[in-house]
Amino acid sequence: MSLYDDAVLVLKGYEDQGELRQAYLDHLAAHPDGLWKACHAGHVTASALVIDPERGRVLLTLHRKLRMWLQMGGHCEPGDATLGAAALREATEESGIPGLTLLGTGPVRLDRHPIPAPCHWHFDVQYAALAPAGASHVISDESLDLRWFAYDEVPAVADDSVVQLLAATRARI
Numbered sequence: 613m614s615l616y617d618d619a620v621l622v623l624k625g626y627e628d629q630g631e632l633r634q635a636y637l638d639h640l641a642a643h644p645d646g647l648w649k650a651c652h653a654g655h656v657t658a659s660a661l662v663i664d665p666e667r668g669r670v671l672l673t674l675h676r677k678l679r680m681w682l683q684m685g686g687h688c689e690p691g692d693a694t695l696g697a698a699a700l701r702e703a704t705e706e707s708g709i710p711g712l713t714l715l716g717t718g719p720v721r722l723d724r725h726p727i728p729a730p731c732h733w734h735f736d737v738q739y740a741a742l743a744p745a746g747a748s749h750v751i752s753d754e755s756l757d758l759r760w761f762a763y764d765e766v767p768a769v770a771d772d773s774v775v776q777l778l779a780a781t782r783a784r785i
């Protein structure tokens with residue numbers, strides 16, 4: 613199965629955010645290259661909110677370009693077999709934490725947001741990942757900082773999309 617086929621199956625199986633979910637499916641139907649950064653109409657991305665083993669904190673990255681506290685995530689790559697694998701790869705690369713595992717069997721949330729030209733949209737498929745006990749993080753080249761935040765600290769540092777992702781994640785754990 614291709615990454616494109618996986619993305620369509622994942623989105624068809626995702627039961628929340630019906631109108632937005634359909635917009636993702638319509639985008640992929642209209643753009644067979646809609647998973648790749650080269651698709652200037654927009655492209656699917658994959659991200660993961662990293663939760664600590666005690667399930668009381670999240671690891672956020674201070675994104676180098678955007679200068680915002682966000683979950684780990686980014687573009688799909690040809691070697692990604694599934695959207696979940698892409699989210700785990702991005703979370704591992706950006707956190708430096710080996711052994712992350714996805715919570716649940718599918719995405720937690722969808723978030724479509726505009727991005728600067730030449731592209732127009734990121735269609736982010738958002739997962740949650742659990743860090744192993746004793747995990748220590750390493751700041752990547754894509755980050756200015758990485759920091760654990762208690763759940764109640766997130767609204768003070770992150771934008772609404774991260775707050776909504778945390779709320780959706782907490783509802784599932």
